[in-house]
Amino acid sequence: MEGMFNPLSILLHVVNAAILLVALYFLLYKPVRKYMNTRTAHITKELQDVSDAQEQLRQEQIKAQDELMAARKQAAEVIAQSVSQAQEQAQQILDDAHSDADLTMKRARVESDFLLNNARNEMRDEVAGLSVVLAEKILQREVTEADHAKLVDDFLKKVE
Amino acid sequence: MREENAILDIHDEEEHKPARKILRGRIISGMPLSVAAQKRVVKYFEELLGEHVRLSYRVDKTMIAGIRVELDGRAYDGTLHGQLMSVRKMLTRHDEEEL
Numbered sequence: 101m102e103g104m105f106n107p108l109s110i111l112l113h114v115v116n117a118a119i120l121l122v123a124l125y126f127l128l129y130k131p132v133r134k135y136m137n138t139r140t141a142h143i144t145k146e147l148q149d150v151s152d153a154q155e156q157l158r159q160e161q162i163k164a165q166d167e168l169m170a171a172r173k174q175a176a177e178v179i180a181q182s183v184s185q186a187q188e189q190a191q192q193i194l195d196d197a198h199s200d201a202d203l204t205m206k207r208a209r210v211e212s213d214f215l216l217n218n219a220r221n222e223m224r225d226e227v228a229g230l231s232v233v234l235a236e237k238i239l240q241r242e243v244t245e246a247d248h249a250k251l252v253d254d255f256l257k258k259v260e
Numbered sequence: 261m262r263e264e265n266a267i268l269d270i271h272d273e274e275e276h277k278p279a280r281k282i283l284r285g286r287i288i289s290g291m292p293l294s295v296a297a298q299k300r301v302v303k304y305f306e307e308l309l310g311e312h313v314r315l316s317y318r319v320d321k322t323m324i325a326g327i328r329v330e331l332d333g334r335a336y337d338g339t340l341h342g343q344l345m346s347v348r349k350m351l352t353r354h355d356e357e358e359l
Binding site for chain 1: 289290291293297300301304308321324325326327329336338339340341344345347348351352354
């Protein structure tokens, strides 16, 4: 049991342990810590980059959305304007067509009135002509010399 | 059918009076007209116009009855044909406003 409790041995073990600790500190702990710090910084930087990228992406998304909305709005305006123009043109075409139709109707009415009047006048002329011819034939058959003498008398009374 | 008679001149029976000019014309009758009636017509127009009148005479049956006197550029129509033509003209007169 003399070797169990040797102060020198203990001291040596302590010194040994101390030296080991120091060695471990410098050889293991510090490099590892340095590595870990480096890695942490790297990861932190990468996280920051990712965050920045995400922010940039978000900003670009917002910008793209704004541009999309503006484009949609412009498209809607263009469509609305086109529709309005098309409607105006359609109405103009319709109005022109109505106007032409009215003019055509008016002309047709005037023409038909003219033709009707012409036909009426022609018929009247024909009837008058036939009536006169018939009257002549009847008179030629019926008139006497006494009628002739009376006509001469009346003629001489009226002429001036 | 026409009958052309000699120009009727009632002055054959009167003394020559050279003062007035002579108007020449013709009588167209629808039926035969007696000489007395012809002289009546001539005398009438002489009084009306104040000139000597000489009228030829012919019958034109298309006049039907009555006489027509053409004298001094004018026509005096007393025939039935003339009256019928007037009636026809009146019947066929077209009012401008109708058109």
